Structures are given as C-alpha cells and as structure tokens.
Amino acid sequence: MAMLPVEGGSNSSDQSVPGGNEAQAREKLLPRNYEDILKFALENTNPEEASHEPMSEERKKWLNQALAGMFTDEVKILKGKLEELSDILKSNREEDEERKENLLEYIVDLCDRIDNAKDLIKLDGWKVISRCLDDKSAEVRWRALEVAGTILQNNVYVQDCLLKEGAMKKFMKMADEDDSDLVKVKAIFALSCHIREHNASEIAFVKADGFSCLMRAMQSNNQKIQIKSTFLLKALLISQPEFKDGAQQIGMVQQLTGLLNTEHNAAHEHIAAALLCLVTEHPAAIADCRLPRLNLKKLLENRMTLIKDREEFQEEHQYCQDLLTMVFMSGNHDNKSSADR
Known part of the structure; x- marks a missing residue:
C-alpha cells in the first residue's frame, strides 16, 4: 500500500495554534509516497559521491524503521482530513476559507489513487465534499468539483454510488448557473468523469436533458467551457451512437455550425470534431448540414483556406475536409470519419 507522512494526518490543531501555516507548508513539502521519496533521493544525490556497494543488513533495518516512522495508512489520513x-x-x-481550500487540495491528491477514491465513499466522505459544492467561495466550490471528478474518473464503484446520490444533477446545475467560469469548467469536468465509460450514467444524463445542458455550455464566451462541453458531446456520441437522434432533433447541427461561424479560435477544432462525429452515418444530421441557410459548404471551404499550412490546425483542417466529403459529395455518407479515430 502507498503510504503518507504522519505529519499529514488527521491532527487538525496545526491551524488553531501559532505556526499552523508553517506546519501546513512543511506538510506539503514532505514526501507522500515511496515515489516521492525516490524522486527526492534522485534530486538530492550527487552521482559522483553515491556508493554502489550492497546495503548492509544493519543499514536496511535502519532504513525500514525510518520509513515506518515517517509513514502511516492513507485511509487513516483521509478519514482525518474529512473529519477536519x-x-x-x-x-x-469566513477566516476558515483557506483551510478548506488546502484540505480539498490534500484530499484530491490522496484520491488520485483509485482505492483511496473508493475509501472516500466508504467513509461517507461524499457527504462532506458535497457540502462544499454550495460554499459561498468559488475557490472552495471548484476544488470540491475537482475532488468529485478525481474520485469518479475510471472508477465504476464511485460512479455507481454518486449516480444513486443524484450528484449528476448538481453538476449540471452548477455548469448551467454558477457565476464563476472556473466552477463551470470543473462542473463539466466532473460530469465528464461521471458519465464517460459508464453506461447507466450516460443514459441518465441524456434523460435529464443533458444535451441541452451541453448546448448552453457551448454558448459560453469561455473557450475552456466550449472545449470541455464539445469534447463531452463527442465522447457521448462515440460511446452511444443511438444518442445522435436526440442530439440532432434538438438542433445540435445548427448549434455547432453557428459556433464554427464565429471568429476562429482554439475551440473550433473540437467543435468541428463533434459535428463530424454527429453526421457520421446519420442521414438526418447530414440533411441538416445541407440546409441553405447554414451555408456550411462555404464556411468549411473558407476555414480550410484560413488554416491551410498552419501545423497547429492540421487536425481541424482534416475534420473540415471530412465534413465536406461526407456531407456534400454523394456516395460517401456512410464512411467512417477521422472524428471517430
């Protein structure tokens, strides 16, 4: 089991006595697992002075005792941090806002390991983290969402539990209504981690009008929000091609085309990829792309001219080329596109 330093444990007195900030700073500098120790040793060892002789049994014993004294069970530390x-x-x-931020940062580091993420749920830690989602401080809210995304990512156990808890609707509400763009970015991150590769959550998201939520997010002036929302849309359509019907019926082709028809920016690569994914093997979406009022053919041709020979936009150029071929050249409507690769 990976281990953590004793000084990073559940003792909450660091902050309530003089020198608490210094103690917390020291805690962040201490190694949190054996990988950290190895990194520290490599960074602080002079290769010319290092001994290559075999370690004696006495020295091995001393080293093991030293490590045992430095480290303790991560679950115990996680429990202590949640209680604090x-x-x-x-x-x-109000003066505790910084402490909340620091604790959430520590917890997210702990929960980067999948077993610890499961333990957070088993310790009823979600009840604590979910309360932070309603904190008046945006700094606390986005860090709580980062914890949520971290424990959900590629973790079926946590995805199952938070689906039952109804966390998805909270994430959607925050992505829609929070007054902080950073909180919205992290809410979409949490949604993505909740939904992707989890069939029940994908279905629940669509039933909860998730596509409309993504459409509203795409309309943001914040490029990170646009990128994360279109990336999630593409991932959903690849995972569940049957979702294309619902996306097309609520006007997703028109939405994505309208976004492409704005001043060129970094989000357009992801928007073009999502549109290409939507129209692939979907005749109704292709028909929408051909609507004269969208003027998509000219838009794509102009975009390809604009980004031609610019290496950083080659993927977007390919998506535009594939869209032109798939939508406006007969006999190619059923081809697999680069957006599916």
Missing part, C-alpha cells in the same frame, strides 16, 4: 473539513464546515467561519 467537516468540523470547519460546521463552524462556517
């Missing part, structure tokens, strides 16, 4: 955070939330003091 819960206590702070109950006190609801």
Whole structure:
C-alpha cells in the first residue's frame, strides 16, 4: 500500500495554534509516497559521491524503521482530513476559507489513487465534499468539483454510488448557473468523469436533458467551457451512437455550425470534431448540414483556406475536409470519419 507522512494526518490543531501555516507548508513539502521519496533521493544525490556497494543488513533495518516512522495508512489520513473539513464546515467561519481550500487540495491528491477514491465513499466522505459544492467561495466550490471528478474518473464503484446520490444533477446545475467560469469548467469536468465509460450514467444524463445542458455550455464566451462541453458531446456520441437522434432533433447541427461561424479560435477544432462525429452515418444530421441557410459548404471551404499550412490546425483542417466529403459529395455518407479515430 502507498503510504503518507504522519505529519499529514488527521491532527487538525496545526491551524488553531501559532505556526499552523508553517506546519501546513512543511506538510506539503514532505514526501507522500515511496515515489516521492525516490524522486527526492534522485534530486538530492550527487552521482559522483553515491556508493554502489550492497546495503548492509544493519543499514536496511535502519532504513525500514525510518520509513515506518515517517509513514502511516492513507485511509487513516483521509478519514482525518474529512473529519477536519467537516468540523470547519460546521463552524462556517469566513477566516476558515483557506483551510478548506488546502484540505480539498490534500484530499484530491490522496484520491488520485483509485482505492483511496473508493475509501472516500466508504467513509461517507461524499457527504462532506458535497457540502462544499454550495460554499459561498468559488475557490472552495471548484476544488470540491475537482475532488468529485478525481474520485469518479475510471472508477465504476464511485460512479455507481454518486449516480444513486443524484450528484449528476448538481453538476449540471452548477455548469448551467454558477457565476464563476472556473466552477463551470470543473462542473463539466466532473460530469465528464461521471458519465464517460459508464453506461447507466450516460443514459441518465441524456434523460435529464443533458444535451441541452451541453448546448448552453457551448454558448459560453469561455473557450475552456466550449472545449470541455464539445469534447463531452463527442465522447457521448462515440460511446452511444443511438444518442445522435436526440442530439440532432434538438438542433445540435445548427448549434455547432453557428459556433464554427464565429471568429476562429482554439475551440473550433473540437467543435468541428463533434459535428463530424454527429453526421457520421446519420442521414438526418447530414440533411441538416445541407440546409441553405447554414451555408456550411462555404464556411468549411473558407476555414480550410484560413488554416491551410498552419501545423497547429492540421487536425481541424482534416475534420473540415471530412465534413465536406461526407456531407456534400454523394456516395460517401456512410464512411467512417477521422472524428471517430
């Protein structure tokens, strides 16, 4: 089991006595697992002075004892951090905002390991983290969403649990309504981690009018929000091609085309990829692309001219080429596109 330093444990007194900030700073500098120790050793060893002689049994014993003294069970530390955070939330003091942020950062580092993410749920930690989603501080809210995304990512156990808890609807509401763009970005990140590669969550998202949620996110002036929402749309359509019907019926072709018809920016590569994915093997979406009022053919041709020979936009150029071929050249409507690769 990966281990953590004792000083990073559940003792919440660091912040309540003079020198608490210094203690917290020291805690962040200490190695949190054996990988950190190896990194520290490599960075602080002079190769010319290093000994290549076999380690004696006495030295091995000393080293093992030293490591055992430095480290303790991560689950115990996680439990302590959650308890500390819960206590702070109950006190609801404005001066505790930085402590909440620091604790959430520590928890997200712990939960980067899948077993710890499961343990957070088993420890009823989600009840604590979910309370942070309603915090008045955007800094706390986005960090809580980062914890949510981290524990959900590629973790079926957590995805199952949070689906039952109804966390998805909270993430959708925050992506729609929060007044902080960074919180919205992290809400879409949490949604993506909740949904991707989890069939039940994908279906629940679509039933909850998730495509409309993504459409609203795409209309943001924030490029990160646009990129994350279109990336999630593409992932859903690849995972569940039958979802294309619903996306097409609510006007997703018109939405994506309209976004492409704005001043060129970094989000357009992802928008073009999502549109290409939607029209692939979907005649109704192709028919929408051919609507004269969209003027998509000219838009794509102009875009290809604009980004021609610019290496950073070669993928977008390929998506535009594939769209032109698939939509406006007969006999190619059923081809697999580059957006599916």
